[in-house]
Amino acid sequence: MNLLHVNDKAGEYPASYYAATATKIAAFPPLKGQVSADVCIVGAGYTGLSAALHLARAGLDVVVVEAQRVGFGASGRNGGQVGSGQRLEQDALEKMAGRETARKLWDMGEEAKSLVRDLAKEMGLPFHAGVAHACYSDAEVRHAETYREKLAREYDYTQIEALPKGLIGSAAFKGGDLDKGAGHLHPLNFAIGLAQAAVAAGARIYERSEVHHIQHNLRSEVLTAHGRVSCNHVILAGNGYLSGLERKVAARVMPINNFIVATEPLGDRAAGILAENIAVADSKFVVNYWRLSDDKRLLFGGGESYGYKFPDVVKTVRKPMLEVYPQLRDVKIDYAWGGTLAITMNRMPCFLRAHPRVFSASGYSGHGVAMATLAGKLMAQAVQGQAGGFDVMAALPQPRFPGGTALRWPLLVAAMTWYGMRDRLGV
Numbered sequence: 485m486n487l488l489h490v491n492d493k494a495g496e497y498p499a500s501y502y503a504a505t506a507t508k509i510a511a512f513p514p515l516k517g518q519v520s521a522d523v524c525i526v527g528a529g530y531t532g533l534s535a536a537l538h539l540a541r542a543g544l545d546v547v548v549v550e551a552q553r554v555g556f557g558a559s560g561r562n563g564g565q566v567g568s569g570q571r572l573e574q575d576a577l578e579k580m581a582g583r584e585t586a587r588k589l590w591d592m593g594e595e596a597k598s599l600v601r602d603l604a605k606e607m608g609l610p611f612h613a614g615v616a617h618a619c620y621s622d623a624e625v626r627h628a629e630t631y632r633e634k635l636a637r638e639y640d641y642t643q644i645e646a647l648p649k650g651l652i653g654s655a656a657f658k659g660g661d662l663d664k665g666a667g668h669l670h671p672l673n674f675a676i677g678l679a680q681a682a683v684a685a686g687a688r689i690y691e692r693s694e695v696h697h698i699q700h701n702l703r704s705e706v707l708t709a710h711g712r713v714s715c716n717h718v719i720l721a722g723n724g725y726l727s728g729l730e731r732k733v734a735a736r737v738m739p740i741n742n743f744i745v746a747t748e749p750l751g752d753r754a755a756g757i758l759a760e761n762i763a764v765a766d767s768k769f770v771v772n773y774w775r776l777s778d779d780k781r782l783l784f785g786g787g788e789s790y791g792y793k794f795p796d797v798v799k800t801v802r803k804p805m806l807e808v809y810p811q812l813r814d815v816k817i818d819y820a821w822g823g824t825l826a827i828t829m830n831r832m833p834c835f836l837r838a839h840p841r842v843f844s845a846s847g848y849s850g851h852g853v854a855m856a857t858l859a860g861k862l863m864a865q866a867v868q869g870q871a872g873g874f875d876v877m878a879a880l881p882q883p884r885f886p887g888g889t890a891l892r893w894p895l896l897v898a899a900m901t902w903y904g905m906r907d908r909l910g911v
């Protein structure tokens with residue numbers, strides 16, 4: 485069963501600010517009957533659509549099968565932040581995988597950012613430079629400074645500077661930094677742009693077609709309620725919504741929910757919230773992140789939940805929003821929505837070959853706008869026999885969640901509650 489929340493309507497985008505401002509695109513037809521392709525991709529978020537685009541441009545015959553709509557999942561609902569590097573800092577990656585691999589991972593993060601920037605440019609989608617990291621304590625500010633120096637010294641990355649004073653109109657922060665090489669964009673329009681580019685290159689997309697089974701004979705067969713795709717390769721790109729379709733992935737990748745609100749347009753007050761068109765993420769374990777929309781709303785994200793039911797999103801997100809910006813107490817919330825992303829135990833994506841003909845990438849742990857787009861490209865290359873990039877990712881440790889698929893949520897809730905408590909206590 486595809487993971488569909490009680491708040492979501494099958495086959496429809498959730499009522500988000502992004503859906504309200506999305507590029508209008510006609511629905512793709514559902515899959516009916518038997519079709520044949522070189523590659524069948526399950527899921528039409530950044531991972532699946534980028535794989536489709538790269539494969540179709542390389543001349544392969546590609547079919548994408550999506551349970552709902554293109555960009556229905558995390559790709560159409562996220563904070564739009566395109567961060568540098570990986571979800572983990574380089575020190576942690578050096579410890580996990582050694583310096584040489586850590587360097588490759590950094591370079592892949594840079595490649596991922598460039599890929600998103602180039603694709604956005606190609607589709608005429610604005611990419612705004614600048615993501616700030618806002619720190620609550622002096623110790624966090626010192627850590628940010630040390631890390632910035634390390635990146636300049638050891639990774640030749642000099643685009644991060646100390647957070648300029650007055651950029652964030654909040655008294656909550658002691659300092660931080662500003663990464664001018666990172667940026668932000670409209671996430672749903674990026675997904676829709678990828679779909680349009682993939683189709684223009686020859687890919688076929690089917691929507692409202694949930695894959696419920698995959699079987700392997702001489703060729704692989706991808707089955708939905710009303711159709712089947714016969715293919716040589718399968719790419720699994722369902723991320724947090726893939727559910728139990730592939731057990732090796734389900735054991736290592738866990739869905740969690742995250743939430744965003746959009747205020748009413750702030751007009752002249754917007755400049756006092758963010759002085760420039762940057763995005764911000766703070767230093768909490770359960771991270772808060774925000775930016776202004778083109779029409780000067782505050783888009784503020786935060787909170788986490790597990791399971792198939794979303795909490796009251798306005799209540800969940802308004803609280804941290806007012807901790808950062810108490811001056812917005814009187815402001816109306818026009819949109820509130822949630823989405824499901826996927827995390828792994830070590831917060832690095834899980835790339836694996838689920839079968840000799842099946843590639844899977846998921847679990848970007850909140851760093852997927854760039855990395856999922858790159859993952860699609862790496863899987864497209866792997867299908868064509870160039871698996872170098874895919875194998876670097878697949879060689880990283882991929883621990884299973886303790887408790888298996890049944891107990892992992894309760895255990896995670898216990899762990900996250902502890903970390904959430906640490907945030908509240910400021911330890």
Ligand SMILES: Cc1cc2nc3c(=O)[nH]c(=O)nc-3n(C[C@H](O)[C@H](O)[C@H](O)COP(=O)(O)OP(=O)(O)OC[C@H]3O[C@@H](n4cnc5c(N)ncnc54)[C@H](O)[C@@H]3O)c2cc1C
Binds near residue numbers: 486531557729823
């Ligand atoms: C609220 C929120 C905020 C976030 N903020 C950021 C951010 O600012 N920066 C960042 O880098 N990352 C962020 N992320 C994470 C990022 O959005 C994801 O990592 C990324 O979109 C993953 O893309 P994907 O294509 O792998 O998955 P998705 O976009 O979730 O796509 C998976 C698709 O597969 C389909 N599917 C699943 N199973 C099946 C099946 N059996 N049959 C057919 N179709 C299927 C689903 O319907 C879905 O459309 C955020 C996520 C959320 C939810």
